[in-house]
Amino acid sequence: MDKLSVPILRGLISGGVDYGANILVEFEPQSLWHDASLSIATQALKEGIRTQFHVWTRAPEQVRVDFERRGLNVKELEEDGKLQLFDNYTPQTGLGSVKGTMKVSDWSIGQMKAMKASIPEAEKRWLHIDDDQSVALQYNKEEDFIDFLRTRQIPTLKERENVVLWGFLSGTASVPFYRKLESLCDGIVDFRSQEIGGQIEHEVRIRAIHGRTFDSRWRRLRLLESGQVELTA
Numbered sequence: 001m002d003k004l005s006v007p008i009l010r011g012l013i014s015g016g017v018d019y020g021a022n023i024l025v026e027f028e029p030q031s032l033w034h035d036a037s038l039s040i041a042t043q044a045l046k047e048g049i050r051t052q053f054h055v056w057t058r059a060p061e062q063v064r065v066d067f068e069r070r071g072l073n074v075k076e077l078e079e080d081g082k083l084q085l086f087d088n089y090t091p092q093t094g095l096g097s098v099k100g101t102m103k104v105s106d107w108s109i110g111q112m113k114a115m116k117a118s119i120p121e122a123e124k125r126w127l128h129i130d131d132d133q134s135v136a137l138q139y140n141k142e143e144d145f146i147d148f149l150r151t152r153q154i155p156t157l158k159e160r161e162n163v164v165l166w167g168f169l170s171g172t173a174s175v176p177f178y179r180k181l182e183s184l185c186d187g188i189v190d191f192r193s194q195e196i197g198g199q200i201e202h203e204v205r206i207r208a209i210h211g212r213t214f215d216s217r218w219r220r221l222r223l224l225e226s227g228q229v230e231l232t233a
Contacts, residue, residue, distance in 0.1 A: 007043035
């Protein structure tokens with residue numbers, strides 16, 4: 001299988017997403033990306049897709065609670081190696097046992113080692129979701145972050161053949177930065193909210209997917225009582 005059918009996005013992208021693809025998700029703060037990211041991961045895990053969830057804006061313990069509320073046995077999934085949580089939140093707080101750095105100059109060293117190492121087939125082809133990687137810009141210059149993605153992060157992820165959804169808060173960086181970031185990615189997805197008829201409507205669209213046919217129209221999203229997000233008919 002050369003493509004991955006990503007929950008929610010499968011209703012917009014014909015034939016699935018190529019393994020090794022990096023999809024940029026630009027979201028408005030009031031949009032449903034927060035719940036949608038958890039929903040995509042939850043549905044993927046229920047379908048047997050190995051999933052990595054990378055937290056930047058909230059504690060991993062809270063994410064585990066959110067997954068449990070959506071019907072997942074998080075402890076079992078982590079022990080079985082089907083779910084991995086990456087924590088870039090705790091190092092920002094200076095609390096807890098997780099230590100780390102938020103400087104891309106330090107990350108680059110680890111990524112270079114990863115690029116030189118042989119990757120076992122069993123460690124390839126994960127669905128990787130970042131809740132909000134724009135947090136990294138609070139600790140790094142825009143040009144340094146772009147250079148890290150271009151020369152380290154993206155080559156490593158492509159070598160691993162992961163399908164990556166990079167959540168990135170819109171309006172937090174310069175226009176040239178977004179242009180460069182968008183040019184590096186294999187696709188762009190937008191999450192927005194707007195008031196229609198006196199109520200807030202949540203929407204998603206595919207703005208670009210290289211080499212694939214897709215539905216570029218805005219589609220409405222619905223938040224269910226279970227916390228799951230789905231496309232409306």
